[in-house]
């Protein structure tokens with residue numbers, strides 16, 4: 001690997017309380033993902049895939065090991081610094097699109113931009129709003145939603161289109177790392193395949209270090225690397 005990894009996990013162990021013992025969900029997992037690289041992680045239910053994403057997203061702190069995002073070690077950070085890093089550097093795509101029912105596709109992106117700008121202390125004047133609209137339109141166009149669809153609300157879009165909005169929203173902050181959890185679980189095979197194709201394309205175009213978790217091995221053809229999770233171990 002030439003470029004420095006945008007996401008780096010070193011010997012990460014994560015346990016959950018399990019009665020009076022601990023269940024090991026991640027067992028000394030190491031993973032480096034370069035900018036512009038799509039890594040797929042396959043594995044059966046309960047093998048630790050969601051736990052891997054939660055640790056990479058800095059939503060859960062590992063018991064042991066090191067997680068670095070965009071070259072920054074997250075272990076030593078305050079909770080506030082970690083939240084800021086997550087907001088600025090990490091895009092997350094969950095299984096369900098979780099779009100707000102009353103907002104159009106374009107407004108879904110503007111809403112997160114507004115929150116992000118507010119957290120940075122940026123006031124959005126008319127010019128700021130116009131620029132944000134143009135950016136949202138461009139991102140939605142790049143995931144294949146034309147002008148008419150960009151003005152639709154979630155219930156007026158197909159499952160695949162909703163997932164495209166979800167991906168565009170995750171990209172809207174210009175993240176270094178894109179974490180994607182079973183994005184095709186609500187889609188049929190063909191639509192699922194197209195979403196994975198799209199993820200491969202945005203990974204190249206935006207230079208994100210992308211980790212895609214799935215239990216469906218048939219969808220892995222587009223990945224640069226395919227790893228397997230079993231009993232908390234990554235191979």
Ligand SMILES: Nc1ncnc2c1ncn2[C@@H]1O[C@H](COP(=O)(O)OP(=O)(O)OP(=O)(O)O)[C@@H](O)[C@H]1O
Pocket residue numbers: 016017023024025043044045046047048049050051052215
């Ligand atoms: N909050 C929790 N508390 C206790 N155990 C948990 C918790 N979350 C997950 N686990 C356990 O940790 C292990 C790994 O779970 P994880 O959700 O990471 O697997 P997964 O591969 O994502 O599964 P799936 O494909 O079904 O979503 C499983 O044995 C699970 O039961």
